[in-house]
Amino acid sequence: MIQSMNRIEVAALKDVFPQLLSFLHEQGVVHIEPLTEVPSGGRVARLHLSEEEEEEHGKLRSILEAVTALLDSTADQGDLERVRRLEATPTRELFLRFQELTEELGRRKARHEELLEERRLLPHWESLVDAFLSIQYAFARRPDWSMMGLILDRAREHDIDALRNEIARVTKGRMELSVATLDPTRLAALVFYEERFERDLERLIWGKGVDHLTLPRKYLGKPLDEVLTDISVRRREIPREIAEAEAAYRDLLTKSGEELVALRELARLRSKELSTRTAFVQSSYTVGLIGWVPQSAAAPLRRGLEELFGDRVFVSFRPPRPEEWATVPVALSNPSLARPFELLLLPMRRPRYGGLDPTILLALFFPIFFGIMVGDIGHGAVILLGGWAVGRWFPRVPGAVSSILMTMGGSAIAFGFLFGELFGDLGKGWLRPLLFDRTERMISYLWLALAIGVAHVLLGHLLGIIGALRLRKPRQATERAATMAAIFGGLLLLGAGVKLIPSGWFTPGLILMLAMVPVLLYAGGLVALLELVSTAGHILSYARLMALGVAGAMLAHVANTLGSTEGNVVLGILVALLLHLLHLVMSLFSPTIQALRLHYVEFFSKFYEPGGVPYAPFRR
């Protein structure tokens, strides 16, 4: 359900502004409406940050970015007590402490990364030097000169002279280039050049698409065999050095980690408070704010403001006007059983304020659709246990995932009893289907799927009528009602045609359908007629419930048959287990996608009005 919202308007004397901001932040219920326009020429202006505040904001942002990059995680909220203890500290002091903590940490991290890079490059340096050893080449030592290795395809051998000329042009002739064979397909080239041309040279080499390595200066002027010995010694030593550097970094990170997380949290809170200031307007003596709060939070907020600030703050609340609905933030409030399914609405944009929140219906139909397709006690039990395990052992996975998986598993078990399936046909003989065996009565299964489709699509249209009336769109409501009536007429026609109902219903069905054509044309034009046809397609689309169900049941049957035809019992069980595992993965993936698709495409298209602004309160 979409929570009812109230518009809040706050005006306060400037002397209580910081306390007011902290109070609103602490309460965490006001969704502040960003200022789009402030009337010019009046006494009211947008509140801007002072130079000092801008500087403070910059420092806070740098703390936030640097700590986030160092800790590689934004999920950890840190120790709230520690955050509270630090709250009284001025930002300048926080920044100094942050610099102190991160300087050494950054140095150790850089050292570790440098060593990792050296380890990556050592084999390349080795093969390059090795190539030049065979031609008894010696690295020259010249002050302010550097050395770069190039790796070229042998097929480009004829381009070397052109490359030499290009490098000579870029380095104004202050270069030397030597070429040797690296392996049968590649050549190695060494370029010595004056260091001041390094950037121009790199740009040239990068533009030519040639692999290149910059060799360490310590190797310059050394005999090649000594360089090779050095490299092989480094290759032996470097794993230990990497381990030591990593341990040193991790050690310091562990010691200062909690304090850094607290600093980051505080920086985040202060930065948010500062950026929120610009949403206020100001006059000479007052500041003002416009926002939205859930209706249920309005009274406690008013009481809190009155108790704390008395007549220094004025606050008013009112329900939104229909013309404001497009800008009202949307907060969802659903019963605890349905709440996890809000997760499945995330790929869609939020419903509009005044529209309908389909979470409860999603929580009801999604597991049913999944259950109809999987319909196996064994597979359902594994999914249920998997969902429980995710909730128990994977704290970083949102709890909603575990709840949804457990509901899906429970539904698959229930439909497993209805279809009499336990890991396919393993229960055959003693497990009787309560409804029917779907592998034998496929047509009944198809009718069940289509009947669910009719009910689901008609429910969608009914909700479409309600939604259109709530959003005051009478034509849209008429169109939906006419489509519903036409579908109903079509069903009578079809039912009488296939002798499911008395043939006397044929004519009323036809009349009803034909009568709805002018209504549809009036309410929605030709598009409405096309939508009627697409609605019929949407109902047929529910046949996928049967198609995937039959395919799944057959796959489970194949797994058992292949397992039982093996002469070796252990091998047979292994084959069956592997196939069931494969089936289980497919059962989890495909029916989930298809059940979601039936909601997003077939169901929501009848009533869902997306485009709501998510409710994002100013809170800690």
Added chain:
Amino acid sequence: MELLALAFGAALAVGLTGIATGYAQARIGSAGVGAMSERPEMFTSAVILMAIPETVVILGFVVAVMIMLILPGG
């Protein structure tokens, strides 16, 4: 002869729709991966879009099943 025609019809119903779905999914999949490389949050939408053309093969499968049920012994 009629049996052969029915079996062939069932095979065509599921085979051709399978090829059509595969073709559509290949196009949608490559576009989806392209979109995801720029905006990884598109993953869910891309997966849902991939499921859209499956309707074709699913309906083909349903038709094939119905033909097979007409076959003797079906």
